[in-house]
Amino acid sequence: MALFAPVRSETTDLDAVRRYAVSVIARSEGEDLQMKAVTLALLGGIMWRAVPGSTALMQDPAGAKAILSTTLGSRHLTFAYDQNTEAIEMREGTTDGPVLHRFCNRTLVGDFEGPFSVLWR
Template sequence: MALQAEDITTLHQYAQGVMTRAEHHANTVGSIALALMGAIIWRADKGTIRIRQSAKGLANMLWLEINGKRYVLGYNHADETIELKDRSQTGSILYTFSNTTPVTDVESIFRAL
């Protein structure tokens, strides 16, 4: 089940969870996650951000639409990267991000979506 993220409170809660989890077991993506959150807020169509919920709260998977096309961002535990996928969590991987990804790449990738 996913929660519609329509306000800063929900996005703040999501960002806190992502950063806390990054500190504990995903230290390869914490910095780039901040850049991705900015890109999400900048480019997402209004009312399209949805965040996966689990029994523990908001999880590391987010759906959004840009220009009417759906994308999914999720953490890949095996590769320790954040993946941007086409349409669904099982969709084609379009890009992968880690702390080694230049922030300028995040901007150009999201600008082109």
């Protein structure tokens, strides 16, 4: 089970999401603009449906990887950008949990509904 320390500078869910967006977009800078749009759409959905006060930005022990931790519905999820696959992975529980979905530059707007609709009930 991976343990990560919360980044202490955020004071609200929005602060955590903003810092995560900056981190992911900086890491995906060499990719096409679609990944930036996917990141923003994904984070908009998280802000819309996350349990208030449940969202925090965390980092791996080396400080190289930003992880967004939140609760959607009754499920705790983590979101982390994987540079190897150039995708944001949505995982159940911790960063070691099963990958529920990958969002990448090939993700269409309509593809957001499926993974999230189950969580929004």
